[in-house]
Amino acid sequence: MTLLMDSILVLLIIAGFLLLSSSRLSNCIKIGAFQGLMVGFLPIVASGSGITYRIATIALVIAGMKGFVFPYLLSQTLRESNTIKEIKPYIGYTASIFFGVLSLVASFWLDSRLSFSVAASSRLVIPVAFSMMMTGLFMIVARKTAVNQVIGYLVMENGIYSFGLAIVRDVPLLVELGVLMDMFMAVFVMGIAIYRINREFDHIDSDQLNTLKG
Amino acid sequence: MDISRYMAVPLGLIMAPFLLGVINRTKAFFAGRDGSPLLQAYFDIWKLLKKDAVYSRTTTWIFRMAPVIGLAAVIIAMTLVPVAGSSLFTFRGDLIFFAYCFGLMRFFTVVAALDTGSSFEGMGASREVHFSTLAEPALLLGLIALSKLAGSFSLSGMFGGLSGSDWMGAGPAIALVAIAIFIVFLAENSRIPVDDPNTHLELTMIHEVMILDYSGPDLGIVLYAASLKLWVLGALIVNIFVCAAGLTGAVGLAVFAGGMFLLAVIVGIVESMMARLSLLKVPQFLIGAGSMAVLALILVLRFVK
Numbered sequence: 001m002t003l004l005m006d007s008i009l010v011l012l013i014i015a016g017f018l019l020l021s022s023s024r025l026s027n028c029i030k031i032g033a034f035q036g037l038m039v040g041f042l043p044i045v046a047s048g049s050g051i052t053y054r055i056a057t058i059a060l061v062i063a064g065m066k067g068f069v070f071p072y073l074l075s076q077t078l079r080e081s082n083t084i085k086e087i088k089p090y091i092g093y094t095a096s097i098f099f100g101v102l103s104l105v106a107s108f109w110l111d112s113r114l115s116f117s118v119a120a121s122s123r124l125v126i127p128v129a130f131s132m133m134m135t136g137l138f139m140i141v142a143r144k145t146a147v148n149q150v151i152g153y154l155v156m157e158n159g160i161y162s163f164g165l166a167i168v169r170d171v172p173l174l175v176e177l178g179v180l181m182d183m184f185m186a187v188f189v190m191g192i193a194i195y196r197i198n199r200e201f202d203h204i205d206s207d208q209l210n211t212l213k214g
Numbered sequence: 215m216d217i218s219r220y221m222a223v224p225l226g227l228i229m230a231p232f233l234l235g236v237i238n239r240t241k242a243f244f245a246g247r248d249g250s251p252l253l254q255a256y257f258d259i260w261k262l263l264k265k266d267a268v269y270s271r272t273t274t275w276i277f278r279m280a281p282v283i284g285l286a287a288v289i290i291a292m293t294l295v296p297v298a299g300s301s302l303f304t305f306r307g308d309l310i311f312f313a314y315c316f317g318l319m320r321f322f323t324v325v326a327a328l329d330t331g332s333s334f335e336g337m338g339a340s341r342e343v344h345f346s347t348l349a350e351p352a353l354l355l356g357l358i359a360l361s362k363l364a365g366s367f368s369l370s371g372m373f374g375g376l377s378g379s380d381w382m383g384a385g386p387a388i389a390l391v392a393i394a395i396f397i398v399f400l401a402e403n404s405r406i407p408v409d410d411p412n413t414h415l416e417l418t419m420i421h422e423v424m425i426l427d428y429s430g431p432d433l434g435i436v437l438y439a440a441s442l443k444l445w446v447l448g449a450l451i452v453n454i455f456v457c458a459a460g461l462t463g464a465v466g467l468a469v470f471a472g473g474m475f476l477l478a479v480i481v482g483i484v485e486s487m488m489a490r491l492s493l494l495k496v497p498q499f500l501i502g503a504g505s506m507a508v509l510a511l512i513l514v515l516r517f518v519k
Contacts, residue, residue: 003385010386010509017505021498094498101505108512123517 005045005122008038012128012158013104016135019155020096023085025147029074032151035132036066039158042165046122058176062161065180070154070187077191078147081198091142099142103134116167125166132159144205146194150187157183218467222297227289229471230445231255231438233478237405240482255441262434270427272331280326281428281435284319288442291315295449296370298466299457304370309357312369313350316402316443320346327424338423341493345401345408345420348500353398355507356391359514360454363387373457381458384517390510392454397503399447401496403440406485408496448477 015035022028040063047055091099107130116126136156140149161179194204201208235252242249251257269278293302294312305311324342327335361367363384364375381388401408404421413419425436452473461469491499 003382006386006513007389010390010513013509014506017502021502094501097498097501097505101508104505104509105512108516112516124513127516 002122005042006124008042008045009122009124009128012038012162013131016132016155017097017100019139019151020100020135021093023087023089023093025078025083025086025145026075028148028151029071029078032074032154033067033071035155035158036070037063039162040064040066042125042162046125046165054173058173061177062180065184066154066158069184073187073191074147074150077194080195081147081204083145083147083204086143086145086148089143089148096138096142099138100131100135103138104131107131107134125162129159129163129166132156132162135159144207146190146197146204146206149206150190150194153186153190154183217464218298218462218470219300219302221467222295222300223289223292223302225297225467225471226292226442226445226449229474230441231259233444233448233474234441236475236478237482237485240479241486244483244486255437259434259438262437263431265430267428267430267432270330273326273329273427276322277326277329277427278432280322280329281432281439283322285435285439285442287315287319287322288439288446292442292446294369295446296373296453296457297449297470299370299374299460299462301370304368306367308368309361309372310354313354313357317350319439319443323424327427330427332427335424335426338420341420342424345496345500348497348504349398349401352394352500352504352507353402355504355511356394356398357450359387359391359507359511362511362514373453376454376457377460378458384514387510387513387517388454390506390513392451394503394507394510395447395451395454397499397506399444399451400481400484401500401503402447403444405481407488407491407499410490445474448474452477 012035015031015038018031019028019035022031040059042059043055043062044051044059089096104127107127110130111127114126133156136152136154136159139152139155143149143152197206197209198204232252232255234255235250238254239249239252291312294304294308295301296304320342324339327339327342357369357372360376361372363380364372366372366375376388400406404411409420409422411422413422421440425433428436449470452470456466456470456473459469
């Protein structure tokens with residue numbers, strides 16, 4: 001199973017690189033959806049032959065939420081806001097990819113320094129989770145459009161989720177669903193916030209919120 | 215020794231222009247045309263070799279020397295690339311030598327382009343240098359990842375050391391290297407996502423603009439060297455897949471040639487499906503290849519003992 005799991009984890013990293021390098025917001029949403037879908041399927045792959053109905057249900061619900069529901073909500077918001085591209089991010093796309101590579105190296109280094117007892121079948125999970133967290137955080141900081149920041153938040157959540165998967169492996173269903181519910185609410189609320197920003201300023205640069213300060 | 219060791223270079227020298235024909239035929243198929251004959255590149259080169267050369271008065275000996283040096287460099291690089299497990303020459307660290315054979319070829323192409331004194335060619339030279347600065351790390355890092363994986367610091371040891379079990383153990387890393395080298399392959403050979411080999415008068419062209427002043431035999435040599443470069447860099451990609459099977463001798467040679475044919479078809483498909491990237495996107499594309507190579511290297515360093 002390690003080969004399959006490693007391949008999925010490598011795809012997660014590549015999705016992170018693509019997110020850092022693409023300026024078209026609809027593409028960002030699609031890549032984010034792909035990453036969410038892959039993260040959702042991780043528990044199934046990680047459990048291997050010992051798969052239970054519970055794990056399968058959690059995996060399907062998470063994959064459905066991250067791969068279809070969130071992207072759908074985001075693209076709805078995007079359509080209403082008439083924005084196609086992120087024109088001027090704080091940090092350019094080429095520099096962002098460099099950051100992606102650096103964060104990857106940093107997370108592998110971090111992983112070699114910390115000795116976790118990894119429950120998952122692949123040792124790659126932890127560094128990939130770190131790298132996703134850093135990528136997500138970076139996107140929140142380096143991008144101006146609110147949609148991209150929401151995607152960054154989701155990527156960071158993906159990282160935290162796979163980290164938890166690697167360390168604990170078995171999270172109670174209730175906790176899992178609670179977290180998912182929170183995320184759903186978060187994306188929902190951020191969608192409304194983006195809508196408001198758009199109505200107030202005619203675009204979705206969260207940068208402009210600074211002008212509201214008295 | 216075995217046949218593949220001595221036949222590899224002649225096979226490349228003879229077959230290389232054929233790949234261009236295959237690529238063009240694939241593109242023609244996708245466009246619904248009949249396309250030029252498969253051997254068109256041979257006809258072109260033969261026709262050019264029979265002609266006389268015209269030299270501009272501003273050019274110096276550098277301009278006349280560059281095609282010959284380019285051809286020599288690429289043939290030397292060709293002797294190092296293993297086909298079916300063995301190459302003509304091999305020594306420790308030849309992968310660096312291999313990469314810088316192309317560096318030498320590029321340097322002289324660029325200097326010759328500057329030698330013509332045309333600002334248009336200078337622009338192409340500047341772009342070529344810019345993009346190859348980004349493509350070279352990707353190629354070298356990818357090769358180093360492979361050499362670490364196979365535990366050998368020479369091209370033939372590296373590809374010879376790859377086996378089916380490596381694919382099982384470090385499949386994602388090898389696939390990443392293959393993708394990274396494929397992107398470098400497209401960029402170095404000025405194929406479509408980076409450069410369009412068919413256009414001559416567009417401001418985004420890179421390689422074609424640098425050879426604009428060549429005529430007659432010189433142009434023939436440049437074309438031939440370009441097709442050899444396509445062959446040699448393509449051989450790296452095909453080797454990644456073919457060497458794991460561990461075939462040797464005539465069978466290995468035949469499988470290798472089939473792989474090259476397949477690669478040319480894939481390049482044709484990529485060219486038919488993609489538009490050329492805008493010039494500003496090309497560095498991103500190449501840095502993407504570089505980051506994949508870095509990722510592969512990290513995976514290999516960390517997880518393959």
